[in-house]
Amino acid sequence: GAGVSQTPxxxxxxxxxxxxxxxxxxxxxxxxxxxxxSLGQGPEFLIYFQGTGAADDSGLPNDRFFAVRPExxxxxxxxxxxxxxxxxxxxxxxxxxxxxxxxxxxGPGTRLTVx
Amino acid sequence: xxxVAQPEDQVNVAEGNxxxxxxxxxxxxxxxxxxxVQYPNRGLQFLLKYITGDNLVKGSYGFEAEFNKSQTxxxxxxxxxxxxxxxxxxCAVRDDRTTDxxxxxxxxxxxxxxxxx
Numbered sequence: 067g068a069g070v071s072q073t074p075x076x077x078x079x080x081x082x083x084x085x086x087x088x089x090x091x092x093x094x095x096x097x098x099x100x101x102x103x104s105l106g107q108g109p110e111f112l113i114y115f116q117g118t119g120a121a122d123d124s125g126l127p128n129d130r131f132f133a134v135r136p137e138x139x140x141x142x143x144x145x146x147x148x149x150x151x152x153x154x155x156x157x158x159x160x161x162x163x164x165x166x167x168x169x170x171x172x173g174p175g176t177r178l179t180v181x
Numbered sequence: 182x183x184x185v186a187q188p189e190d191q192v193n194v195a196e197g198n199x200x201x202x203x204x205x206x207x208x209x210x211x212x213x214x215x216x217x218v219q220y221p222n223r224g225l226q227f228l229l230k231y232i233t234g235d236n237l238v239k240g241s242y243g244f245e246a247e248f249n250k251s252q253t254x255x256x257x258x259x260x261x262x263x264x265x266x267x268x269x270x271x272c273a274v275r276d277d278r279t280t281d282x283x284x285x286x287x288x289x290x291x292x293x294x295x296x297x298x
Contacts, residue, residue: 092209099285107290108271108273109271122285167230169215173224175222175224
């Protein structure tokens with residue numbers, strides 16, 4: 067079946083601009099996660115959703131970052147007033163439920179470059 | 182708090198030799214442990230997990246991992262490495278006691294595996 071998809075695969079923007087990154091999870095997966103991976107680092111947790119609600123947003127670095135999942139499926143990560151330090155690969159993952167024992171399935175990521 | 186360490190930035194091994202990638206963890210409760218592999222310009226692929234039960238866990242592509250509670254380790258192993266195993270490997274942990282962090286996986290920094298022909 068189809069895996070997790072993310073669009074765009076690459077996004078180049080200028081400092082101060084607004085960007086939206088989209089994630090389409092595996093069908094039937096109720097939990098959805100966003101991570102950020104900087105060069106040479108492991109993924110860092112940003113936020114996760116169970117259904118439509120954000121169950122844990124403790125990883126969002128500041129209030130410029132926001133994510134939504136209005137219908138419990140597709141999610142959008144929104145970044146306002148982008149900064150050069152936001153440049154990274156943004157990974158989305160989904161799992162069947164939010165149970166701690168469930169593995170997460172990752173998308174290919176969106177590479178964000180802020181000039 | 183949960184944390185995971187991968188002490189080796191890179192592991193070099195000749196094709197056909199055994200491969201081991203090290204991982205140690207720290208949690209307040211019981212650990213749920215995962216290994217992922219990342220190929221260039223691709224997302225992370227799940228390899229295997231330890232939840233409970235047998236300490237030796239078998240996963241995809243001939244990989245296995247051994248859970249050692251006393252040493253708080255979860256090393257990834259493969260008896261005979263292939264050139265195609267060259268990739269970036271990540272260990273990750275969740276703590277079963279911290280329900281408010283059930284969603285987040287804590288990843289290590291990753292270990293680059295290079296398998297030479």
